Amino acid sequence: MPSPYNIEIQNNCTACSRSREQLFCDMSPAAMQTLDAIKFTSLYPKGSVLFVEGEEPRGVFILCSGRVKLTTSSSEGRTLIVKLAEPGEVLGASATILGRPYEVSAETLEPSQLNFIKRDDFLRFLGTHADACMHTAQQLSEKYQAAQREIRSLGLAQSTSEKLGKLLLEWCDLHGEVTPKGTRIKVLLTHEEVAQMIGTTRETVTRLLSEFKRKGILEVKGSTILILRKPELEKLVTI
């Protein structure tokens, strides 16, 4: 099916082939049918802001395809990237459930398909479909554990190089492509954004990557990083 942003659009959750691998969408046919009835599917270009920290919750977004960054900002303009969301994640669920302002902002990093569900519809959906409620609890548990890992990393790391090392290792596990020479990862973020992920500055990220290169730990080619000596990196990370 042709579509504006060159990604395959999926209008029907029941027929969606991705649903089996995706945590939230894997539920009973009855629930899926209801979901199909209350959801609004949209395609968003890169850089679309889905919701903003502090805004009253309009509802939840289910990420079907694409990537979304969740951020939080200080009053002085410093930004922290809390998480990069992957397909299958539900965004804004906690705020929607509690009726409290969104605690983070969400922005697409690439053209993405999302299903929006209005707050009232979502709450009614959870109340009437036990398995959907259970899935939501699982999603929230996942999110909570991910947040805990983030807290660990931010609060216990001894140095910035440790945090950067940890981030690189996580990316290896998540998207790493193992080659004879080492693990290759595509970093689709700027140094600025990498810095925002570990709570530091662009300059420090640049310097640390140079240091890693100098030590022969990795090689950088454009937007891909080739990790040559993963054990070296793991030795750095003690969290």
Place this chain on the structure above:
Amino acid sequence: MPSPYNIEIQNNCTACSRSREQLFCDMSPAAMQTLDAIKFTSLYPKGSVLFVEGEEPRGVFILCSGRVKLTTSSSEGRTLIVKLAEPGEVLGASATILGRPYEVSAETLEPSQLNFIKRDDFLRFLGTHADACMHTAQQLSEKYQAAQREIRSLGLAQSTSEKLGKLLLEWCDLHGEVTPKGTRIKVLLTHEEVAQMIGTTRETVTRLLSEFKRKGILEVKGSTILILRKPELEKLVTI
């Protein structure tokens, strides 16, 4: 009723007077009855370890009275206090729901009453009582939002004094007793533990508190802190 640790024990959730104010426990009579049937009530002395980070999930603990600290530790022995849990909170829910290891450790800070529910019982309970599942989702949402606040504080703060200031202000909101001279808070933690809450060292906490005293922002008398100039503190905190 007399009890070992001088706190009033409540054996019956249905009759528990606290349930109205406490998020998790406020559910339908049918669910409460089931809860009463599957829970194990115990009193724990100060310093009891309920579960340890990395351990396979045995089940959840509902904190009836007392206080519990949730911590995470680095492989090198550094400890971060992630949260101080208050009565009404469910501990270990995310790990129990996902069947993954506990992501934090839990230890009582004072004699505390907790209800334990075994994993299988808890999962069955959520599956059969829609309102309990909904309450759990709410609890998890709360926990997630609290974790986000922690991430903000750890990741966006410019300095340690900002983090300490933020912590003091939070305590003012939570337990602060407003007096003509200022807001009084009881800090039942050592400097070491305060340091572990904001990811710094004991010495720095001591020094910062001295600095705050010198500036006339607060007074320390034993374990109580009297915040004299709250606005001054708020000016420090820009997160």
Place this chain on the structure above:
DNA sequence: GTTGCCGCGTGACAGGCGTCACGCCGCCGC
């Protein structure tokens, strides 16, 4: 009393990293 331990206060010192500043490169639009 005295011994030991724990929590707190403080000084000295080094170094990591945030900040500012500048230059380079590649890309896009006109």
Place this chain on the structure above:
DNA sequence: GCGGCGGCGTGACGCCTGTCACGCGGCAAC
């Protein structure tokens, strides 16, 4: 071509804060 811009590389500098070290006071055990 050329100007502008966004992303990256790097140097200089200074401060914050982690680390080590030591002393003091209170408290419990004996």
